[in-house]
Amino acid sequence: MESSIETKKVEQKIIVSDEVKAGWPAVKLMVKDLEKQSEAVYTIPIGSSFKVPGSRSLVAGCGRHLPAPFYYTDGNITSRGLDTANPAELIRVSESDSQVFEGWLF
Numbered sequence: 001m002e003s004s005i006e007t008k009k010v011e012q013k014i015i016v017s018d019e020v021k022a023g024w025p026a027v028k029l030m031v032k033d034l035e036k037q038s039e040a041v042y043t044i045p046i047g048s049s050f051k052v053p054g055s056r057s058l059v060a061g062c063g064r065h066l067p068a069p070f071y072y073t074d075g076n077i078t079s080r081g082l083d084t085a086n087p088a089e090l091i092r093v094s095e096s097d098s099q100v101f102e103g104w105l106f
Contacts, residue, residue, distance in 0.1 A: 014064055014090075015078040021046075023082045027062050027089050049092065057096045064090040 025045060031052055032039040042060075044050055049061025066079040068086040086106055093101040 011075075012072075013076045014066070015076050016064060016066065017078065020065070020067060020079055020082065024065050024067065024087075027065055027087075029060060029062065029089075029091070031060065055095075059094045061092050062089050063092060 026043050027046060028041050028043050030039055030041045033054065036054075040053070042050065042052075044060075044062055046062050046065050049059050052058040052060055066077070066088045067081055068083040068088075069079065069081060070088065071078050071080055088104045088106050091101065091103065091105050092099065
């Protein structure tokens with residue numbers, strides 16, 4: 001006997017307050033080169049992207065930033081502080097105009 005469970009994807013909105021936008025204009029992103037066994041930290045403005053130096057066509061960017069603590073209310077995700085302990089960044093990485101990663105890093 002097969003059962004049928006209907007699932008519904010709920011789109012959650014990310015709400016970034018003006019206080020967070022003003023307090024966090026940029027993030028630091030560490031990039032590791034596994035072949036050269038090196039790493040570098042880049043400061044990038046939120047909402048921007050950059051070509052990773054030393055790569056042929058790797059581009060990384062930060063779309064959103066939420067400092068801890070996070071709150072889920074009414075289908076929305078937001079933050080109520082500027083805590084540096086466990087922030088989350090929405091990172092996008094592409095290579096040769098093809099997206100290879102998009103997700104939240106904590």
